[in-house]
Amino acid sequence: MIIDSHAHAFPSMGSSSGHRDTQEHMRWVQHSMRFHHQPVRRVDDNSIFRGQTLYDGIDPTLNGLTDVNYRGGDYGKFIWTVDGTDYSQQYLPPTLTNLAAPPELMVAQMDYAGVDKAVLQTGHAYGRLNRYLANAVRKFPHYFWGLAMVDEWKADHTSQIRTLDRAIDELGLHGLWFQSSNLRLHNRTETIDHPAFYPFWDHVREKGIPVYWMVSSIEPSREAFMAEHAAFDRWIQRYPEIPVMYTHGLPLSRFMEDRKISIPEEAWKPLDSPNVMIEILIPIFQGGIWEYPYVEGQPIVREYYERFGPDKLAWGSDMPNVERNCTYRQSLDYLRIHYDFIRPEDMAKICGDNVARLFGAR
DSSP states (O other): OOEEEEEOOBSOTTSOTTSSSHHHHHHHHHHHHTTOSSOEEETTTOOEEOSOOSBOSSOOSGGGBOOSOOEEOSTTEEEEEETTEEEEEEOSOTTOTTSOBOHHHHHHHHHHHTOOEEEEOOOTTTOOOHHHHHHHHHHOTTTEEEEEEOOGGGTTSHHHHHHHHIIIIISOOOEEEEETTHHHHTTOOSOTTSGGGHHHHHHHHHHTOOEEEEOOOSSOSHHHHHHHHHHHHHHHHHOTTSOEEETTSSOGGGGEETTEEOOOHHHHGGGGSTTEEEEEOHHHHHTTTSOTTOGGGHHHHHHHHHHHOGGGEEEOOOBTGGGGTSOHHHHHHHHHTTOTTSOHHHHHIIIIIHHHHHTTOO
């Protein structure tokens, strides 16, 4: 089986999408796009604009977002207005005409690309999607596993244990998606390994579900990311029994200088824990600056392969977003065909068997 560890399905990102209202949802999207590598363009002449207009430049939390009438547009774009001038950013591929990716679209893409099953990941910028993803899994059980979302900044509240139980036990989702930076985004000073969150993580351990960890920071610097990464390292030492997928792999842009990537030894350390798997998603990370088949990524994937072995790696696409850079099939074939230093039996693990094992299907 070919299994995609990283795919998405969501209703229109220009709507409330499960949030209290569209305005609340747009704040999440605006925050996620503040430092996004996709260029900002003026709508009137499509010229690239290099200034920062989405936050005040001081407060990196949600409180620092600027009032620019941020809103969903058409054909994969989000739009906002500053001093009468409209700006846009192409977050989704242009084929998503109304900013939606229903599960039926993902099924059609999978059938065409020859992908047998996918993990539907989530995120507050896509919406509050527990019920939406549960419906997708219920409709297409042979195609999808689905991940649950909680409010990470409230993980020390019993309400989030109830939310998780409802998502897993009643809605039928299969694991937890968790983004570390959402604590600080909501003005929490504790890192995720703080004892205040132990009851939540103890409960996750008792449930025996995998956690898809998105380790991220609300500032774009290497130092900010490494602080979150260090907290994850401390967390993983306390919870070695919880199966983990480290989503995206290491964020390569944080370690890039003069178009060269140099990953320090301390960044590799947390990934070496036996309960951690790591996603490989070169096209979504670097497809804006590297051309298919992304030969520049081979030393990085080789490093993963030689350091950790094939049992700890998993291919993911980040569909439909990856179609900004390449087709769905290319997001698989660059690895499966062109990274030929990986042995065929190991490639089978990376492109399916390991994720199947994570969800108890092997």
